[in-house]
Amino acid sequence: MSFLSYLINGISLGSVYAIIALGYTMVYGIAKMLNFAHGDVIMIGAYVTLTAMTSLMAPTIPAILLAIVVCTVLGVVIERVAYRPLRNATSPLAVLITAIGVSYLLQNIALLVFGANTKSFPSVVQLPALSLAGGNLVISSLTLVTILACIVIMIGLTLFIKKTKAGQAMLAVSEDRGAAQLMGINVNGTIALTFAIGSGLAAIAGVLLCSAYPSLTPYTGSMPGIKAFVAAVFGGIGSIPGAMIGGILLGVIEIFGRAYISSQMADAIVFAVLIVVLLVKPAGLLGKKIQEKV
Numbered sequence: 113m114s115f116l117s118y119l120i121n122g123i124s125l126g127s128v129y130a131i132i133a134l135g136y137t138m139v140y141g142i143a144k145m146l147n148f149a150h151g152d153v154i155m156i157g158a159y160v161t162l163t164a165m166t167s168l169m170a171p172t173i174p175a176i177l178l179a180i181v182v183c184t185v186l187g188v189v190i191e192r193v194a195y196r197p198l199r200n201a202t203s204p205l206a207v208l209i210t211a212i213g214v215s216y217l218l219q220n221i222a223l224l225v226f227g228a229n230t231k232s233f234p235s236v237v238q239l240p241a242l243s244l245a246g247g248n249l250v251i252s253s254l255t256l257v258t259i260l261a262c263i264v265i266m267i268g269l270t271l272f273i274k275k276t277k278a279g280q281a282m283l284a285v286s287e288d289r290g291a292a293q294l295m296g297i298n299v300n301g302t303i304a305l306t307f308a309i310g311s312g313l314a315a316i317a318g319v320l321l322c323s324a325y326p327s328l329t330p331y332t333g334s335m336p337g338i339k340a341f342v343a344a345v346f347g348g349i350g351s352i353p354g355a356m357i358g359g360i361l362l363g364v365i366e367i368f369g370r371a372y373i374s375s376q377m378a379d380a381i382v383f384a385v386l387i388v389v390l391l392v393k394p395a396g397l398l399g400k401k402i403q404e405k406v
Contacts, residue, residue: 116249118371119364124255124324126363127262131317132340133347133355134269135310141350142286143303145195148211150314151337152218153190155330157183157315158322159226162233172236179315187311188304190214195307196300215334222330230329233322258320265313266356273352278305286350335379339366342386348399357397 135150157179164175194214198206239253273279281302284292293299321336322328339362347358362382369381389397 114371118367120251120255122364122367123360124258124363125367126343126360127258128317128321128324128359129336129340129343129362130262130356130359131265131313131320132336133344133359134265134352135314136341136344137347137349137352137355138282138306138310140344141352142282142306143195143199145199145207146211146341147190147195147307147310148208148337148341149190149194149214149218150310151333151335151340152215152222153183153186153311153314153333154318154321154336155222155328155333156186156218157318158233158328158332159222160315161236161319162231162322162328163226165234176236176316176319179319180312183315183318184308184312187307187314190311191304191307196303199303219330219334226330228330230327233326233328235323235326236319237323254320254323258324261316261320262356262359265316266352269309269352278302282306339379339382342382345396346386346389348396351396351398354396354398 132150132154135153136147139145139147139150160179160182161175164170164178165172168175170178194210195207198210201207235254237254237257239257241253242251242256243249244251273282281292281297282305284295284297285299285302289299292302317336317340318333322332340359343358343362344355345358346362347354347356365385366378366382369378373381393399
């Protein structure tokens with residue numbers, strides 16, 4: 113039963129990585145930018161939720177909704193102020209350096225506002241655990257909610273992109289930004305919407321992550337953000353199903369690495385597996401090779 117327990121915990125952790133990875137993969141797929149400040153948006157979302165629940169005494173659901181709104185607005189502001197002026201920059205390093213700068217800016221703002229002390233994060237799911245196999249396998253309600261949230265978000269996002277005009281505009285911009293603009297699509301608005309969706313999902317991921325690992329600091333989002341980026345690359349950056357598959361596989365590998373090999377080597381194992389996968393399939397599991405036009 114321990115194997116099944118580790119597997120379920122890995123899927124739960126991987127579901128959080130998958131939700132975060134969606135932000136990376138959508139922004140890259142549509143705007144061809146790597147938003148390395150995405151991990152810190154997770155942290156901001158967790159702090160907003162915690163502040164709303166403790167200082168404002170808000171119920172859980174309104175607190176999470178407030179965090180989603182704040183992170184959505186933050187994502188749009190980041191795109192408008194930091195990334196849009198550099199969209200046509202000759203060097204891609206300009207965007208990368210700016211993203212790192214935005215990341216440090218958010219961390220230092222959190223330090224000034226919330227302090228450096230570690231804060232305890234309460235669980236947002238207060239439901240009885242599910243007991244299976246005569247009590248030998250116990251699945252927490254948070255684990256079930258996390259996995260279910262990932263599935264619902266993935267299905268909803270897929271339907272949004274395939275069935276709505278805004279989603280079709282995202283696909284058009286991802287294929288050819290110039291041609292999409294000639295067809296009357298608002299490219300700036302579409303990219304801003306992409307940042308908004310990704311940042312809103314980051315708030316949900318931050319709440320789920322801090323509920324499972326109940327501690328919060330201004331640096332909480334750094335490593336999960338990096339791992340989620342790895343998950344996006346693992347599955348094929350730019351592919352929404354790839355983000356889900358990459359995230360879940362990454363979570364399972366990490367949990368099994370901690371359980372059966374070494375808890376201290378778990379992160380190294382994750383990155384080693386990524387290197388092996390990229391050596392075999394450079395575009396990721398579901399990624400497509402893009403031929404550059406000359």
